[in-house]
Amino acid sequence: MNEAKDTRSSGGRSRRGVLKAAVVVGTGAAVGGGGVARAEERRCREPVFVCVHGAAGNSHAWTPVLAELALRGHKAVAVDLPGHGAGAYYPVAYQTPQDLEALRSEPSPLGKVTLADFAAHVVGVVRRASRLGAVVLVGQSMGGATLNAVANQVPELVSHLVYASAFCPTRHASVRELMSTPEASTSALARLDVVPTPPELGVTRVNWRSGDPAFFAAAKEALAADRPDSAVRALLATLEPDESAEAGTADCRGIPEKWGRVPRTFLRFTRDRTVPLALQDLMIREADAATPGNRFRVRSLAAPHAGPRDPAVWADELELAAGACR
Template sequence: MPPTFVLVHGAFANSFSFAPLQAELGLLGHRSVAVDLPGHGFAATFPAAYQAPQDPAGLATAPGAIKGVTLADNVAHLTGVLERAAANGPVILLSHSRGGITATATANARPDLIDRLVYVASWCPVDLDASAYYAEPEMAAVDTASLGLAAAGNPAELGLLRVNFRTADPGALAALKAAFLADGTDDEFLAFLNTFQPDENLDTGTPADRARAAAWGRVPRTFVRLTGDASMPLALQDRLIREGDALTPDNPWDVRTLESSHLSWLVRPAPAARLLADLAPPVSH
C-alpha cells in the first residue's frame, strides 16, 4: 500500500500552509493529510479587534479559544488522525517548526502508528525542553526583540501567545520577513503572513515530552535541514541531529538538505515534494 503523509504545522500556522505542497505530492501520486491541531484552522479565534481598522487595546485583551489547549490535547488529536491513516497503510509523519514538539510527544506515546518521522527544520527536543534551547549559543543569532515588535497582549493575562500579523509597523514586518521568508518576495511574504492566525498555545512540553529512545527512537526518521532558516538557525538544526544520533546511535537520522528559509519550501514546494516522494517506500503492483 502507498503511504499517507500526515503533515503537522508549526506555531500560528494551520493546515492551509500545506496546500501547495499537497498539490505537488498529489501530482507525484502521493496522498497526504494536513492536520489542524486544536485551536487552529477554522477553530482559531480572529478577534474583531484584529480586523481593519484594528483596535490595539481590544486585541490585547480579547479572549482566544486556544487558551488552555495543551500539548496533551495536540497529541490526542494527532493520535486520532494517525489511527485512521494507519488503517489504510504506512504513515509518514512530517512536522514543521513547533509542530515537531507534538510529533515527538506523539511518537513517544504511539510509535506503532508511524512508519517514518520527518522533521523539516522542526523542534525535536532531546537534551533540553524546547523553550530552553532559546538560551543556547545556537540561537544567539535570532533577534527575538525585533520579533517581539508584533506581539499583542500579555501572555500571562491572556493565557496564550498573540501576535498581530496584520501590523503595518515596518520594523515588525521587516523582522518577520527576515526571520521567516528572507528569500521570498514581499508579496509572497504578505500572502503567507495572512494565512497565519494570531493566537498560539503556551504549552511547549516538559522533560517527559522529550524524545525517548525506547519509543520515539524506534521509528526511522529523517531531518530536512533548511540552509537559509533564520528562525531556527542551521547550527541548532545540526545540534538536534547530533543529540538524536547520540540518543539512538543504532537508529541515526537520515539527513537531507533544502536550500530554503523557514517558509519558502512551502511557497515553492516542488523540491520538497520530490524529496518526500523519495522517502516513500516503493509500491508493489
C-alpha cells in the same frame, strides 16, 4: 534552485505516475495497535503522508504540497491542530480597525489548549491514516514538538518521521529550552515584536496585520527573506494571531524506546533565520546521541524557515523519506 544533499545516509524511490486521492482529515477514531512485527509490515506498504503545521499556522500551508503529492499518486493528509484552521480564534481587537490596547488583554480559547491536546488530535488522524498505508508523519517548525509527542504514544503506527527545520527536543525538554540555548541566540524571532499579553491569557500573540514597516521587515527576515514582499504579505495573511503558550513549554522529549524506534529524516534548512542552522544541528546531534542505532537521515535544502517555495522540492524530499525505510 534549492540545494539538496544527503549529509548522512541516503535512500530513494521513483515517482509514481498514477493519480490517487489527496485527503484532508479532521479528527480520527481509535483502532488497535500492533507490535514490532506489525509495525514493520506497515512500513512495507504504500505511504500516506500526514503533515503537521507549525506555530500560528494551519493546514493551508501544506495545500501546494498536498496537490503535488496527489498528482504523483500519493495519499496525503494535512492536519489543523486544535484551535487552528477552521477552529481558530481571531480576537475582536485583531479585526479592522484594530484596537491595539484591547489586543493586549482579550482572552483566547487557545489559552486552555495544550501540547497533549495537539498530540491526541494527531494520534487520531494517524490511527485512521494507518489503515490506508504506511504513515510518514511530517512536521514543520514547532510541529516537531507534536511529532515527538505522537511518536512517544504510537510508534508502532508511524513508519517514518520527517522534521522540516522542526523542533526535536531530546536532551532539552521543550521548545522554549531549545530557544534558550546559545545555538538559538541569532534567531530573528528576537527581533519580531509580539503583543505583550499577561501570562494568565496562556497565549503567545502576534499582530500579523500590523502596518508597521519595521514589523514587516522583521517578519520577512524571520520567515522568508528570499521571497518578494508580495509573497511575504500573502504568507502573513495566512497566519493566525494566537498560539498556545503551553505548547512551547511542555516537556516533549523523544523517548528513546518509543519515539526512538521510528526511522527519521531531518530537512535542514540552510537559510533559516528563525531556527538557526546551529540549532538545527544541535537537535540532530542530541537526537542521534539518544538513539545511536537509529540516527537522523539528514537532507540540506537552501530554504528559509517557510521552506522551499517549489512544492515539487517538498514532494521529492517526502518521497525520499518514504523510500528510506522500505
